[in-house]
Amino acid sequence: AAGVIQSPRHLIKEKRETATLKCYPIPRHDTVYWYQQGPGQDPQFLISFYEKMQSDKGSIPDRFSAQQFSDYHSELNMSSLELGDSALYFCASSARGSLDGYTFGSGTRLTVV
């Protein structure tokens, strides 16, 4: 079965650079969620989209932005990177009204040096 695809798997950036993370949800899933998991931490909700519109917002810094495109894939754009942005970034998708719940991608590990 198709899963949630995230790219890249690993990313190394320098401070003050920009990074773009991509997420391709499971086909027919219309909702995408982004989570940030720092080292030794629990995942923290950043933002979600339903039908290409932002549906909820969590602790996402102003330096970050995200969007969902017409093919339902989503991108998380991170600018002016800081050392503290180093984390595992998960994308998850779901189908509204479905009882199947979330499916997480394998994550993108971002390292800021």
Added chain:
Amino acid sequence: AQTVTQSQPEMSVQEAETVTLSCTYDTSESNYYLFWYKQPPSRQMILVIRQEAYKQQNATENRFSVNFQKAAKSFSLKISDSQLGDTAMYFCAYNSGGSNYKLTFGKGTLLTVNP
């Protein structure tokens, strides 16, 4: 705001034995969903089991079962016949509105299964 508390940062169990991981939560909602996720060293987040608050019957998935005490706001995970592959970080999580709302996670419990 909803909170999820896992009071056991680390636990260990011998292979083939049974272990219970604790989770408590705080919410003012009457209907909600609770989950246990497993995160092995590969860092993949894997759904272990889910419970809908309006269902009194405890959820079970093979060797995994929960003890859901709604009045006490407690949601513990029991793993029977522990296997080496169960070694992972286990996160308890809360969702207020079904499958389409954000998850609030606990801090996690690192479970080690010893041979």
